[in-house]
Amino acid sequence: MIKKEMSKKIIIVGSGNAALTAGIAALEKGAKVLAIEKGNKYLSGGNTKYTAGAMRFSYNNGDELLPLIRDVNDIRLKKTEFGSYTKNKFKEDLLSFNEGNPLTKEQEILVDNSYETICWLASHNVKFEPIYNRQSFKKGDKFIFWGGLTLASENEGVGLFEQELKSFFSLGGEIEYENPVTNLMMDNDKVVGVQTKKDKYYSDSVILASGGFEANEDMRVRYLGENWRFAKVRGTPNNTGDGLKMALDIGALENGYYQSCHATPMDLYMKNYGNLDLEPIERKKYRKICYFLGIMINANGKRFLDEGKNFRNYTYAQYGAKVLEQPGHLAWQVFDNKVKDLLYDEYFFKDASFVEADSLKELISKMDGVDITATYNTIRNYNKSCKSNNSFDPTKLDNKSTIGLDLPKSNWAQSIEEPPFRAYPVTGGITFTYGGLKVSSKCNVLQKNGDIIKGLFACGEIVGGVFLNGYPGGSGLTSGAVFGRIAGYGSVSSI
Numbered sequence: 001m002i003k004k005e006m007s008k009k010i011i012i013v014g015s016g017n018a019a020l021t022a023g024i025a026a027l028e029k030g031a032k033v034l035a036i037e038k039g040n041k042y043l044s045g046g047n048t049k050y051t052a053g054a055m056r057f058s059y060n061n062g063d064e065l066l067p068l069i070r071d072v073n074d075i076r077l078k079k080t081e082f083g084s085y086t087k088n089k090f091k092e093d094l095l096s097f098n099e100g101n102p103l104t105k106e107q108e109i110l111v112d113n114s115y116e117t118i119c120w121l122a123s124h125n126v127k128f129e130p131i132y133n134r135q136s137f138k139k140g141d142k143f144i145f146w147g148g149l150t151l152a153s154e155n156e157g158v159g160l161f162e163q164e165l166k167s168f169f170s171l172g173g174e175i176e177y178e179n180p181v182t183n184l185m186m187d188n189d190k191v192v193g194v195q196t197k198k199d200k201y202y203s204d205s206v207i208l209a210s211g212g213f214e215a216n217e218d219m220r221v222r223y224l225g226e227n228w229r230f231a232k233v234r235g236t237p238n239n240t241g242d243g244l245k246m247a248l249d250i251g252a253l254e255n256g257y258y259q260s261c262h263a264t265p266m267d268l269y270m271k272n273y274g275n276l277d278l279e280p281i282e283r284k285k286y287r288k289i290c291y292f293l294g295i296m297i298n299a300n301g302k303r304f305l306d307e308g309k310n311f312r313n314y315t316y317a318q319y320g321a322k323v324l325e326q327p328g329h330l331a332w333q334v335f336d337n338k339v340k341d342l343l344y345d346e347y348f349f350k351d352a353s354f355v356e357a358d359s360l361k362e363l364i365s366k367m368d369g370v371d372i373t374a375t376y377n378t379i380r381n382y383n384k385s386c387k388s389n390n391s392f393d394p395t396k397l398d399n400k401s402t403i404g405l406d407l408p409k410s411n412w413a414q415s416i417e418e419p420p421f422r423a424y425p426v427t428g429g430i431t432f433t434y435g436g437l438k439v440s441s442k443c444n445v446l447q448k449n450g451d452i453i454k455g456l457f458a459c460g461e462i463v464g465g466v467f468l469n470g471y472p473g474g475s476g477l478t479s480g481a482v483f484g485r486i487a488g489y490g491s492v493s494s495i
């Protein structure tokens, strides 16, 4: 433990999950920590506050989750099957998005430190609760969890932020709001502080935790393509790639898939950003990810993806991009009455956009912008192909696949024939970007020749190479905490 009188000054750029975990770790080691945040108090916490607070990590059995759960007296726990989510399974899940590439070093670090890091958070009184409403289905009187994702912070992302903030402040951390960092200050080859809109701040190390570039339209178009001009931004307006640009300006090495990002089907009529003022249950109101219970149809009246390819945890982050690629950057999700009770709450919020009818013909006539005949034929052909005798079971990959379609629906393929019918218009909403900086195993930012940039660390969305061409849900916060903790420790020990 470094003694207080020797304590070093660490500046952290940002105040989200990655920044706060880095701060807590550095404070634990005796450093003096100042986080400098672009947003005001309301927008501090960045994308972290917009999340569901769900965190993916490896565990071997339900008992390993108990020390992480705030309310261990919840009577449902006795009737809950959490299963297991081993390191190998987490690695397999990441590999499935790597397009044949092996696991990256960053992915190994993420998985190998995931459980330990969540336990460390719990030791700082950041606690969790099982995600009964979205990650389990009831079978008899049992709650069966599926998809490897089991816990979220109490009160979702805002709750996670508040718990981490409390720990950060209680250890002596400080935050300056409304003070965007504009440049990194150098003395020869070492980063010695930051220049902000208001002042210069000197420090022994700087940790960049300023998120990705999802809210920067020009960068989206440059790196991801023209379609991304039209993407709705699901999180903060402040993640405009500032930290990334500052680091690249002083010769940092790019890493990861700049051409890919996390994007989700969202209500066509949602506004950019927003929703922080709502209750947690309502904050996700524009997200529309129950396509696995029905089908998605584009303006040409065609299906364009396998809605049942895998659990939605493994598809929702990719399917927003697929929707954006469609004519008019939109699609319709179509369901019948059989699955109505399984649709998530957000499908029933009073201002959710949808049309409803008692016949398919009437429904389609209400679906603005679609080719009516083609849509009708697509649904009819889809219904004819739902011939599998397997039982429908949303708690597992049930192999209830369409039969005979060129583009199958591989699981949960039930015909759409029981009125009333509903269709929801969706577009693609960008969540965060995958391309970022290359860091060492201690989270030092590397320069193009592979050497570290002295005095500079990075963690969170700004780190590249963690997610390549896809994302198992709930991994972003874990990544932020894993790399945040390492960066916090690294920034102190390297001095």
Ligand SMILES: Cc1cc2nc3c(=O)[nH]c(=O)nc-3n(C[C@H](O)[C@H](O)[C@H](O)COP(=O)(O)OP(=O)(O)OC[C@H]3O[C@@H](n4cnc5c(N)ncnc54)[C@H](O)[C@@H]3O)c2cc1C
Pocket (backbone or CB within 6 Å): 013, 014, 015, 016, 017, 018, 019, 036, 037, 038, 039, 043, 044, 045, 046, 047, 048, 049, 050, 051, 052, 053, 054, 055, 056, 179, 180, 181, 182, 209, 210, 211, 212, 234, 235, 236, 238, 239, 240, 241, 242, 243, 430, 431, 432, 459, 460, 461, 462, 473, 474, 475, 476, 477, 478, 480
């Ligand atoms: C709607 C939504 C739902 C999500 N749900 C989940 C989920 O349930 N589970 C999960 O794992 N992940 C989820 N994610 C992804 C998750 O939000 C991110 O992976 C994670 O929050 C990133 O943390 P971070 O600390 O790197 O960035 P952020 O939390 O975005 O923090 C970055 C901070 O840097 C600040 N900043 C930017 N530029 C500057 C500057 N120049 N100077 C000073 N400060 C600056 C920003 O204002 C912001 O406060 C979700 C994202 C969204 C948008």
